[in-house]
Amino acid sequence: MSGLVIEGLWKEYGQQVVLENIHLTIAPRAFVALVGPSGCGKTTFLRMMLGQERPTRGTILIDGVPLPPEPGPDRGVVTQRYSVFPHLTVLQNVMLGPELRASRLSGRVWGAARRGLADRASALLAEVGLAGAEHKFPARLSGGMQQRLALAQALMMRPRLLLLDEPFGALDPGIKVEIHALMRRLWHEHEMTVIMVTHDMREAFSLATRVIAFDRRRNRPEELERYGASVTNDISIWPPRVAGQQTLYDADIPPGRDDPTLTGIATGTTRAAQGTRA
Numbered sequence: 141m142s143g144l145v146i147e148g149l150w151k152e153y154g155q156q157v158v159l160e161n162i163h164l165t166i167a168p169r170a171f172v173a174l175v176g177p178s179g180c181g182k183t184t185f186l187r188m189m190l191g192q193e194r195p196t197r198g199t200i201l202i203d204g205v206p207l208p209p210e211p212g213p214d215r216g217v218v219t220q221r222y223s224v225f226p227h228l229t230v231l232q233n234v235m236l237g238p239e240l241r242a243s244r245l246s247g248r249v250w251g252a253a254r255r256g257l258a259d260r261a262s263a264l265l266a267e268v269g270l271a272g273a274e275h276k277f278p279a280r281l282s283g284g285m286q287q288r289l290a291l292a293q294a295l296m297m298r299p300r301l302l303l304l305d306e307p308f309g310a311l312d313p314g315i316k317v318e319i320h321a322l323m324r325r326l327w328h329e330h331e332m333t334v335i336m337v338t339h340d341m342r343e344a345f346s347l348a349t350r351v352i353a354f355d356r357r358r359n360r361p362e363e364l365e366r367y368g369a370s371v372t373n374d375i376s377i378w379p380p381r382v383a384g385q386q387t388l389y390d391a392d393i394p395p396g397r398d399d400p401t402l403t404g405i406a407t408g409t410t411r412a413a414q415g416t417r418a
């Protein structure tokens with residue numbers, strides 16, 4: 141479970157300013173959906189939270205402590221593709237993280253410790269709906285099942301912060317509804333804060349406690365490199381969703397519903413709110 145405080149965060153690549161002066165306070169157990177046009181820096185932001193990229197300026201505090209500069213087991217990640225290892229079985233994929241961690245300290249995991257790990261991995265696989273698939277290879281799983289596996293793999297490390305980069309972007313709409321229900325349950329049941337990048341507004345509004353939009357305030361061609369994106373919308377979902385307290389309101393938005401808020405965010409026409417809410 142982790143609260144984040146992001147202060148004066150900038151990211152530049154050479155002459156190109158990607159993110160500009162981001163200030164955010166994210167409450168422990170929040171589920172933040174991060175939206176914005178292609179190329180505005182959403183993945184770059186996630187990579188900084190993960191420790192794969194360093195900010196050019198600014199600070200990121202996790203539970204009041206500066207974020208370690210390298211990826212660690214307290215932060216899990218699931219991407220749209222390639223989150224799982226194709227040459228390992230489903231069970232081996234889920235056991236790999238803790239095994240690698242243990243092997244760095246004490247050699248391979250054997251005996252009772254290994255059985256304990258296998259039991260925990262199997263329980264997690266059952267939780268994500270993959271009981272019975274333990275000995276299959278990922279290539280034999282559907283796209284939805286592979287993403288369930290990727291979630292189990294990330295959760296096995298008991299992350300305080302789970303970072304999702306368009307994890308369900310490649311899935312069919314019917315499969316998405318099922319995996320959204322799973323994602324919602326996992327968020328309720330595991331003590332973690334979630335930040336999810338998505339292009340799907342319905343997904344953002346049906347899962348998140350808060351939807352944050354990044355965009356550039358200056359978009360003329362000659363300004364593209366000089367100014368980065370910052371927070372342009374910050375919307376807390378109402379009525380609030382509370383981790384651990386599932387309600388009827390948590391049900392999925394039925395496909396096809398036209399909600400003016402969704403199109404407003406996509407086109408940047410909703411009222412901008414300032415960004416330090418829970």
Ligand SMILES: Nc1ncnc2c1ncn2[C@@H]1O[C@H](COP(=O)(O)OP(=O)(O)OP(=O)(O)O)[C@@H](O)[C@H]1O
Nearest residue numbers: 153156158176177178179180181182183184185337
């Ligand atoms: N390692 C890098 N070196 C140089 N430029 C980079 C690097 N990583 C990202 N960028 C640039 O930073 C900008 C933001 O990229 P990023 O992938 O974060 O955007 P995004 O909002 O996630 O886009 P999309 O929605 O299309 O995935 C892009 O212009 C990209 O070319």
